[in-house]
Amino acid sequence: MPVTATEPEDRLLARVDLRGRAGDPRAVDEVLPRAALDVGAAVELVRPMVDDVRARGLPAVLEATARLDGVELTSTRVPAAELARALDELEPAVRAALEESVRRARLVHQAQLRPDETVELAPGGTVTERWVAVRRVGLYAPGGLVAYPSSVVMNVVPAQVAGVRELAVASPPQRDNGGLPHPSVLAACALLGVEEVHAVGGAQAVAMFAYGTSECAPVDLVTGPGNVYVAAAKRLVRGRVGIDSEAGPTEIGVLADDSADPAFVAADLISQAEHDPNASCLLVSPSEALLDAVDEELVRQFALTKHVDRVGPALRGQSAAILVDDLDAGLAVVDAWAAEHLEVITRDAAAVAARVTNAGAVFVGAWSPVSLGDYLAGSNHVLPTGGTARFNPGLSVQTFLRGIHVVDYSREALAEVADHIDALGGAEDLVAHVAAVRVRVPKEQP
Structure with a gap:
């Protein structure tokens, strides 16, 4: 048919x-329908800006903000007093809803933590997989058509549960809010204890996170949804920093x-x-x-x-x-x-x-x-789009963790596999690999 x-x-x-x-x-x-998202074309549009931020830092970010957001700033950093004020002035019903959202999200994301696992392969020979959080993360909270305090929750909670030590949030400045991000975004940051918030949006925020400025140290990982220009900037800086996805x-x-x-x-x-x-x-x-x-x-x-x-x-x-x-x-x-x-x-x-x-x-x-x-299921709403759910997961605690293998062998355990290393190293013509073992456990002479 x-x-x-x-x-x-x-x-x-x-x-x-x-x-x-x-x-x-x-x-x-x-x-099947799908929104067109030409990240490749957007990459060429944002590349000069990203390069400019890498070269000049804060002045480039401020100039891009004035040009694209129509907001003249002298600093990207949101003062602590403004964060506190936003939380104090938040409508009580909204605050209660955010608090419940945070509570439920913490319960779900705490269950995602993995314990370190040690496998003993032979007496004296173990491999431990240790899960270690990235040190510093840049979290992007959109603020275009709609401001999303819920996205602050969805990004910050798994990072905190994972044990990330430094969190920085960026969200677009708004002319109607004195050049600050939306009050609800600021309130959500304050509620979660995030102290470093920047009034920066779009591709310049991603570039700021990746390369750093005099006000924002470089990060190890950038997460959070955004428009096609945010996705394009993520593509450009990937490799310099980790990213969650091109949403x-x-x-x-x-x-x-x-x-x-x-x-x-x-x-x-x-x-x-x-x-x-x-x-x-x-x-x-x-x-x-x-x-x-x-x-x-x-x-x-x-x-x-x-x-x-x-x-x-x-x-x-x-x-x-x-x-x-x-x-x-x-x-x-x-x-x-x-x-x-x-x-x-x-x-x-x-x-x-x-x-x-x-x-x-x-x-x-x-x-x-x-x-x-x-909002309140407890699950994370930062999810793969554009068909990438075929191979990409949503944001989780694992996004912020790295698995590190810790290998701990005794002399006896190394000696037990030395002959196998002789064989594999010889097959690959990597004789120094073999020598690095045999200097420790010499081959017994007949």
Whole structure:
């Protein structure tokens, strides 16, 4: 059966009929929507700025901030008094919500810590894997269309749990806030005990973290979501520092059957679409009746939503409803798309969700919407986008840890494997390798 797409004028989501074709990877790749993210082109745009920050430091950062953000600063560092003031003035309900978000995130992320493991391979011969936190991390908190204090929580908590000693946060300055980052971002930093915060956004923030300035020491790792220019800067500095990922526009996949409530599904699609006009939403179902009902709900709820300027372009642009033969075919489609967020709203949703192999995070059943994960599920909402969930994990404690092997052998344990080292070193013509062992345990003469 050919792939078809229908787009009636009153439909917000394009309809794609993949019945009979969901098992064909080429057909799936051809029709599944995804926001275009040309990081390569953006790299060439931000390269001069990154090079300038590397060469001149703080003056280059301040000039880029004035040019791009329209804010004239003499220092990027946010004073401690401003952090304290932002927390003091934070609405009590928001503070309580952030505190609960932090509490839940700590519980989940503490469970990710790994103990050091020692393996004894022979008497006197052990290898220990020791987990060590990176020393200093630069955390980026976006502040473009929306300010995200929740992203401060999601970046800072796993870093703190991992044992990172120095944390620096950067977030774009705002003209309406006296050149400081958004008050809610500052309040979240203060709540978490982060003392070093910089009013810097975009590619210049990543360059500042990587190369350092007179006010910000270089870091070892840069994490946090951002726009295409942030992603491009991360690509440029990777190798100088570690990065978590090149995050793209947010995306949601929903795998649903005829048991799903169309109002729930429509609300969840709109909730992710309001992040960004470039957000992607994919609804996959074997039920044509459900897709029709969701279409109607989307029209109704879209008329009531606040951010129509974002939701409309996202739903009409790089989003679609996919009709498949059955849930097996639906699973093949969502695994091929590898969503940042995937909701499974089906009968026996836990069993279906357990079969998903490619997703940043999976939300099981009607009562686990992505919005829960954005704020209070305890899971991390910094997740792989653009299909990279096929090989990349989301942000976690492990992002901030390095595994170091500690090898501890006695003379007797080394002697036990010396003949094998003779053989392998000889096979690779690395005679000095063999000699480094034999100087310790000479070969017995016959």
